[in-house]
Amino acid sequence: MSDSFLLPQPDSVEEEVARAYYNDVVTALGGPNVEVRLSTEDGKGKGIFATKDIPEGETVFTEVPLVSLQHIENRGSALVCYRCLRFVGTVEQQIGHKLHCLVEELRSTTARHHQAGGEGGGGAGGSGAAGAAAGEEAGDAEEGQEEEEGSSVDLEEVLQAGERLEQIYSHVTPERIEALRSGAERLPMTEDFQLPPPVPCRRRCGEVFCGAACEAAAWEQFHCLLCTAPPPPAADAAAAADAAADAAADADAAASASAAHADAGGAGAGPSSSSSSAAAVAAAGGAGGPAAEPEPELVHGVRVDRRALAAFVEQARETNEIFILAAQVLASTLIRAARALELGEASAAAGAAAAVAAAGAAAAAGTAAGCSGAAGPSSSTPSAPQQQQQQQQQQPPPTPEACRAALAAAWRPYVYGWKRVWWEAVAVPEDVDSEEEFREQLRSLAADSLELLAAALHDPRFGPDLLTLEVYGSVVGLFELNNLGLSVCSPVEDFFLAVDEEEEGPDKAAVCKLTGPLLDALDAEYATPCEATAFLALQSCINHSCDPNATAACDSGDRTATVLAQRDIAAGDEITLSYIDVNLPYKRRQAELRDYGFVCKCERCTADLAAAKARKAAGGGKAGGGMGALRAKIGKRR
Ligand SMILES: C[S@@+](CC[C@H](N)C(=O)[O-])C[C@H]1O[C@@H](n2cnc3c(N)ncnc32)[C@H](O)[C@@H]1O
Structure with a gap:
């Protein structure tokens, strides 16, 4: 049995609370x-x-979904809202984005061949480290071999990449790809496939959203603790609170956000994605961030080190993207617990099991409010960082009992998904010789990830209970055993299908003259949906x-x-x-x-x-x- 009060205990009180929680969730969903x-x-x-x-x-x-995350390797295929997975921009931008990322990925494959001295090899090859399954990594026999495989290149893959690149360029020029991407080229018939313009994260970390409301909801739910970009300079701090709304009105938002998304891992593989967090930070710096070492910020009483966060995200992208989802779960839990304390709800939560259940259910229902901007039961307007720090400094420190009660209530939406820690839940691949070693490697990977996250989010009130390896492993295990694969069809596919369904004649011929080469260049990629994991x-x-x-x-x-x-x-x-x-x-x-x-x-x-x-x-x-x-x-x- 677990020692952590956050992991379920099989007693009757727990069962009663669980029943009340699910009743509330069902009722809240109508x-x-x-x-x-x-x-x-x-x-x-x-x-x-x-x-x-x-x-x-x-x-x-x-x-x-309580949380969801587009697969890293899918980011080059679909430009979607970071929070709600809605396709954003225009059909033209989606096509430009796909082709741009595809070309970048193919180029990086052929460039690796040149870097490796043009020698073919029978190594791992593949499309780079991003998104590599932790199991694969843990399954590698020896460090030496890993290194050797990292630098070796599969000649067949390189040849295929070269051929594919040639095929793309036989249909579309780099200039046309850029024109589509920037919105300079418009295609006929796309007005029937309107998408919301992308709104960048208020700090320009590289993530984009389907609107200011979704940006604000993500910020309140988890992104204020997980955004890798530093805060704007002090003079701009007040303005930063309203940046999401401003961004929506920003005439350049669509094009710059689209480009930022691609630069922040849009290629989905290869060297560009593993350095994406750094690129995101650099992009934010370029948008007005300070060049000097940023101070850790105090957000809802949590000390946030953005540089450490970037290191956490980079490791997750290279090993197991589910760590990022796990961080969203923990960040949203920290925020809800902190808000409960801020609003003085903790004492009520400590006294009554029903109140605990209700708070958790309301959290689930709160996130179910979709893109309305609501982020939870005690959602409040985000204040500027300085204001938050001042408020927090004025409050007396909460009692340990209040902290525990607030944390238990905030954790409620996830607690019942818990089954086993990740390293025990994963099925052992057939090519693994030692199960014990394999599980130990996963455990140590999770421990490394948690260390990076704990260095980024410091919270003496909740951290010692929440940021433990057992809880972290349980959250990652929750996604291993309970996750739902979401697949959202692409408007690009719908667009090409609509063109195809047009009546034959000179009008259709004129449209096809413009769209045909793009379809040929995209090939099977034209229909790639947005793929994500959700809970x-x-x-x-x-x-x-x-x-x-x-x-x-x-x-x-x-x-x-x-x-x-x-x-x-x-x-x-x-x-x-x-x-x-x-x-x-x-x-x-x-x-x-x-x-x-x-x-x-x-x-x-x-x-x-x-x-x-x-x-x-x-x-x-x-x-x-x-x-x-x-x-x-x-x-x-x-
Ligand atoms: C997504 S959860 C479903 C809810 C789960 N029963 C629970 O208690 O949370 C998936 C887990 O439910 C159990 N499960 C689901 N379908 C099952 C089946 N057909 N036979 C046996 N166990 C099943 C397994 O433990 C599995 O890991």
């Missing part, structure tokens, strides 16, 4: 189609059950079935993820989704689900296993059986 049961009869843990008949095609429930309070409670009765879909327009009935669901039925491709035969399904850390106990697997055993007993063949094609992956809701 229930009452479903309820959360804390244990299913077949031992799968928590589950979601229908409280009334839900006909096929109807919405079971809709919710907003949702209710969806993370839905168990898997190889014959699911529901499916999930997401809508980038309002940042919602919806669960839909895939067939008629009766009151009392468990709601199930498929985490994998259910077309696979029994053994392959079980193998895939081992990656999710469990042996499937669904009715179909139970029946398949029984049939296989019966066949074996009768001296017969293999287990198998196909179902209709279903994808766990979330698609766009139409």
Whole structure:
């Protein structure tokens, strides 16, 4: 059992609080189609059950992720809001961004070949260190080999990169890519695919948002603690509080934000992305930041060292991007706990379990407010850093009991997702010789990451309880076992489909003359969606079935993820989704689900296993059986 009061204890008080929390979450989302049961009869843990008949095609429930993060390697394919994943800019900018990042990535591959002296090798190659799976890294046998592989180049990959680059340039010039990217070139028919203009982070850290409200919501929710850019000079500090609103009106915002996004890791791979945090800081400096060593800032009572944050982000991008999501969870928890103290809510929270549950549920519902700018139950207008520091200095220090109660309440939205620490939750890859060594390497990677984060966020009130390896490992493990892959369709795909569907004739020919070369240059990339990882309070409670009765879909327009009935669901039925491709035969399904850390106990697997055993007993063949094609992956809701 865990020593940390932040990780669940199996006692009745906890169960009561959990029940109250989920009731509040369901109610806040407009229930009452479903309820959360804390244990299913077949031992799968928590589950979601229908409280009334839900006909096929109807919405079971809709919710907003508590946190989400676009995959680093996807940043070159889709220019989206850092908080809500909505595509931003224009279709032209999206096309320019994709081509620019693609060209940069291909160039960096061929440049690595030249740097390596033009020698081919059988090494790892690949598209750079960014986003490399921690498991792969931990699976490498020896340091020497890693180094050797890092500098070696796969000749075939280099040749392919060169060919692809030539193919792109045979259809589109570098000047045209830049014209699309900057908005100088407009294409016909794109007015039907309006996107919000990108609004840069108030400190120009390189992240962009779909509007000032989303920028402000992200800032309040976690970004004020995690932004890698230093504060503006003192004279501009007051203005900085309103910078998000100003940025929306900034005539250059769209183009500069688009470029900043690309420079801050947009290429998604290769050297440019691993130095992205530094680039983001440099970009912010260029926008008026001080050149001198910045002082740590006090934000909601947390001492924030932006340079240390940049180091944290860089390590996460090179090893495991989930560390960044984990940091969002911890930062938003710190902020909610600090706000609770600021507003004097802690004493109430300490006294009543129900109040604790309500605070947590309200936090989940608060983030569900979408792009409205609301960031939580005690959302307040952000004040300038100096004002915040003054306020905090005037307040008497909170008691340890108040701190613990505030932290427990703030932590509530995540506590029930907890299962195992990351290094114990990960399935061991087949090519790993020593499981013990592998898990130790993951543990040490998480410890390094936490050390960097703890150096960046110093909080004597909550830090000693929250920033521990056990809690950090549990948050990363939560994403390993509960995360939801979000996939938001690209407006670029919709645009090219619309062009294709136009009636044949001279008008279409004129449009195709302009768009055809772009489609040829993009090739299969034209349809790449935004891919992200997210954590949702209710969806993370839905168990898997190889014959699911529901499916999930997401809508980038309002940042919602919806669960839909895939067939008629009766009151009392468990709601199930498929985490994998259910077309696979029994053994392959079980193998895939081992990656999710469990042996499937669904009715179909139970029946398949029984049939296989019966066949074996009768001296017969293999287990198998196909179902209709279903994808766990979330698609766009139409
Ligand atoms: C996303 S969570 C679902 C909610 C979970 N039951 C809970 O208590 O939080 C996924 C976890 O639920 C359990 N689970 C989900 N579907 C299952 C199934 N078909 N058979 C066995 N365990 C399952 C596994 O422990 C898995 O790691």
